[in-house]
Amino acid sequence: xxxxxxxxTLEQLPEVAAELLQFASSQKIFCLHGEMGAxxxxxxxxxxxxxxxxxxxxxxxxSIVNEYTAASGDPVFHFDFYRLKSLEEAYDIxxxxxxxxxxxxxxxxPEKVESLLNFxxxxxFITSDNNTRxxxxxxx
Amino acid sequence: xxxKPVYILGxxxxxxxxxxSISCDGRIxxxxxxGQEVHERFGGVVPELASRAHQQQIIPVxxxxxxxxxxxxxxxxxxxxxxxxxxxxxxxxxxxxxxxFAMSLNIPLIEVNHMQAxxxxxxxxxEGQEIKAPEFPFLCLTVSGGHTQIVKVESYLKMEIIGQTIxxxxxxxxxxxxxxxxxxxxxxxxxxxxxxxxxxxxxxxPVSDMPGLNYSFSGFKTSVLYFLQKQRQQQADFAEANxxxxxxxxxxxxxxxxxxxxxxxVQETGIKNIAIAGGVSxxxxxxxxxxxxxxxxxxxxxxxxxxxxxDNAGMIALYGYYKWQAGEFVGLEVAPMARYGF
Numbered sequence: 001x002x003x004x005x006x007x008x009t010l011e012q013l014p015e016v017a018a019e020l021l022q023f024a025s026s027q028k029i030f031c032l033h034g035e036m037g038a039x040x041x042x043x044x045x046x047x048x049x050x051x052x053x054x055x056x057x058x059x060x061x062x063s064i065v066n067e068y069t070a071a072s073g074d075p076v077f078h079f080d081f082y083r084l085k086s087l088e089e090a091y092d093i094x095x096x097x098x099x100x101x102x103x104x105x106x107x108x109x110p111e112k113v114e115s116l117l118n119f120x121x122x123x124x125f126i127t128s129d130n131n132t133r134x135x136x137x138x139x140x
Numbered sequence: 141x142x143x144k145p146v147y148i149l150g151x152x153x154x155x156x157x158x159x160x161s162i163s164c165d166g167r168i169x170x171x172x173x174x175g176q177e178v179h180e181r182f183g184g185v186v187p188e189l190a191s192r193a194h195q196q197q198i199i200p201v202x203x204x205x206x207x208x209x210x211x212x213x214x215x216x217x218x219x220x221x222x223x224x225x226x227x228x229x230x231x232x233x234x235x236x237x238x239x240x241f242a243m244s245l246n247i248p249l250i251e252v253n254h255m256q257a258x259x260x261x262x263x264x265x266x267e268g269q270e271i272k273a274p275e276f277p278f279l280c281l282t283v284s285g286g287h288t289q290i291v292k293v294e295s296y297l298k299m300e301i302i303g304q305t306i307x308x309x310x311x312x313x314x315x316x317x318x319x320x321x322x323x324x325x326x327x328x329x330x331x332x333x334x335x336x337x338x339x340x341x342x343x344x345x346p347v348s349d350m351p352g353l354n355y356s357f358s359g360f361k362t363s364v365l366y367f368l369q370k371q372r373q374q375q376a377d378f379a380e381a382n383x384x385x386x387x388x389x390x391x392x393x394x395x396x397x398x399x400x401x402x403x404x405x406v407q408e409t410g411i412k413n414i415a416i417a418g419g420v421s422x423x424x425x426x427x428x429x430x431x432x433x434x435x436x437x438x439x440x441x442x443x444x445x446x447x448x449x450x451d452n453a454g455m456i457a458l459y460g461y462y463k464w465q466a467g468e469f470v471g472l473e474v475a476p477m478a479r480y481g482f
Contacts (some may be wrong), residue, residue, distance in 0.1 A: 036316060037365040041307060042358065055479070059308040059358075061315075062286030063155065064227060067478045083325065092192045094229040 004136040010042075017046035020124070020137050027122040027139050029099055031110035034126035039133055043126060044078055044106045051076055051104060060108070064093055076104045081112035090116055146217045147209075148464060149202065149241075150457025153234030154226025154254045155286070158197035159453035162209035162216075166461050167267045169209035171447060171454035174201050194233035202237075205453070213245060218469070220250040220460025222257070224480030231476035239472050248469040250460045253480055254451075256299055258282050258417040259291055260462070261448035261455040274415045274442040281402050283426070284418030284450075285311035285326060288355050288398075290405050291482075293415075296462040299482055302409070303353025303401055310394055311420045313357040317364055317390045321379050331387045332423050338388030343367065345393040353401050353408070360397065364390055391425045399429055406439065415442040419450045 003023050005016045024030070030047070032040040045057040052071020060066040060080040068076045077098045084090055090113045099105050099117075110117050122139035145164050152159040158174040174197040206213060221238035224231055242249040259280045265271040279302075280291040288310045290303035308316070311328055318327015323334075345363050348356040368386075371378040379386060406412055414433075420426060421443060433439045448454050463469075 036319065037362040039362075045307075056304070056306055058305060059312055061312050062284070062309060063225075065478075067228070092229075093227055097229075 001140070002136065002138040004134065006134050007132040008135055009132055013043065013046045014049065016135055017043065017050045020135070021047060021050050024122045024137055024139055027120075028102060029105045029107070029117075029119075029121040030124055030137075031107045031117060031121055032124045032126065033110070034128075038126045038128045040108045040126055041080075043124070043135070044108070047106060048076055048078070065098060070104065074103050075101070076106070077101070078106050078108075080108040082109040084109075084112045087113055087116060146461060146464060147211050147215050148250075148457050148460040149205065149216050149219045150252075150453040150455070150460050151198070151202070151219065151221040151234045151238050152254070152257075152451060152453040152456045153194045153198065153230050154222045154224070155230060155451060157451045158194045158201050158234075159451065159456075160198070160202040160205035161453035161457040162205050162211050163454070163457035163461050164209070164211075164267065166263070166271070166458065167269070168264055168454045168458065169211065169267055170205045171452055171457075172201050172204045172208065173452055194230050198233055198237050202241075213241075216245060216247055218242070218248040218250050218460060218464050219245075220252050220456050220463065222254045222456055223251040223474065224477035225254060226476075226478065228476060228478040231478070235474070235476040239474070243472060248464070249472065249474065250463045250468065251470045251474055252456050252459045252463070253482065254456075255282060255287065255289065255291075255301075255480075256482060257455040257459045258284075258287075258449075259293055259299060259415070260296065260459040261417050261452075262415040262442055262444045263296075264444060264448040264454055264458055272442070274413045274440065276413075277409075277411050278413035278415050278442070279402065279405055279409065279411050280415040280417055281398065281421075282417040283310045283398065283420035285309055285315060285328075285420075287311075287418060288357070290353055290402060292405075292409060292411070296459075297466055297468070301482055302405060303355065305355040305357060306350060307356050307358035308361060310355070310357060310398060311418070313361055313394050314391070314420065314423075316361050317387070320365055320368055321383060321386060328420060328423065331391055332425060334384050334387035335391040335425055336388075338384030338386070340388040340392035342382070342385035343389040345390065347393060347396050347400065349400075353405050355397065355401060357394070357397065360393060391423070395423075395425050395429050398426065399433070403433075403437070406437070412438055413440045413442070415444070417444065417449055421449045422446050
């Protein structure tokens with residue numbers, strides 16, 4: 001299953017986030033792919049808002065994982081594996097406890113731990129061009 | 141009067157560093173951060189950021205803190221630990237150790253908020269040293285790789301976050317600029333070094349303006365990225381050829397953003413006593429900009445020793461002492477919190 005949104009402006013992000021979560025409603029784990037500055041964290045902000053997260057969604061680059069609370073009361077996990085240097089480090093932070101928790105997980109820089117994420121999940125690809133973005137969501 | 145000295149053990153394990161410290165009546169006796177020596181003593185490669193690493197390091201680090209302070213564990217008055225915010229796995233190690241150790245010694249347990257402890261780092265002094273602290277009330281700009289906050293501090297125990305980042309931290313902005321320029325991670329110190337040789341006004345990047353006292357660095361990051369992409373299309377080695385000017389201009393913009401909201405906070409609160417905390421407080425450009433404000437705007441700026449700016453248990457042991465004085469203890473049912481506000 002694949003769906004693509006093209007020439008998405010900043011103002012349209014909330015709408016796309018809602019449509020995407022609807023499109024991939026069977027999915028809980030989302031890996032976000034895109035270059036630095038493509039807007040991954042910004043999009044996670046919108047996805048989280050759609051889930052009813054009222055906390056400020058900040059970049060988890062330093063903390064590796066941020067935890068928020070959805071409107072349902074369930075946790076939402078926001079990862080950034082950008083600064084991991086080895087797979088060992090992902091084990092060390094206990095990534096399994098998070099990704100197999102059954103709760104929403106949004107993962108930035110999944111490429112850093114690709115071999116650990118070899119299970120059913122959805123991928124979101126973001127490319128940006130002159131203030132608009134192309135967002136593709138794909139899952140099996 | 142022969143008062144018995146109050147020794148507090150502080151434990152910090154919120155993120156990468158495992159650290160233990162002993163304070164005595166509000167002075168730091170030891171401040172051990174797990175580093176190469178601990179790794180060497182216990183052999184093997186210990187991953188940098190790891191709850192497993194915290195598990196391996198916590199006992200040797202506490203041991204080292206006690207022996208450097210020449211304090212026996214039986215003499216401890218209480219144990220203070222970082223309850224959050226941080227990585228839950230890492231926090232659990234410090235919390236569990238603190239609880240077990242306090243129970244075995246039958247002494248009180250004190251929970252500490254990591255971000256409040258950063259503010260308290262401004263009061264750190266070694267035994268026999270004078271405490272050169274900012275006067276209450278003051279504003280603390282806490283800037284690190286993971287945080288950017290303006291904290292209004294009324295007293296040791298009364299603090300309020302009046303502004304913070306809504307996306308990236310200031311330290312992250314430094315690191316990501318460094319990454320775009322192919323400088324090593326963490327790149328903050330590298331950018332600082334290069335910036336000293338460049339022209340801060342060579343290139344212009346946008347200064348974000350969020351509502352209220354909040355910060356945003358995401359747009360800045362993207363603008364540097366687009367700028368470099370565009371320039372590299374015309375000149376492949378643009379970054380290499382203009383490294384010092386790019387670093388100086390980027391650093392100038394980050395500091396301008398930081399100072400703009402801090403200045404606004406001073407105007408809104410009428411408080412001119414300023415302190416800083418967090419790893420980015422090592423940045424020379426930021427220090428110079430603050431000192432300039434001291435000259436031009438009548439601010440009283442306090443910059444703590446760098447040892448107490450980055451993650452360390454000294455600030456935890458110290459805050460533990462102030463909480464001990466106030467009788468703020470917690471029971472053994474206390475649990476760590478990944479997200480932990482003031």
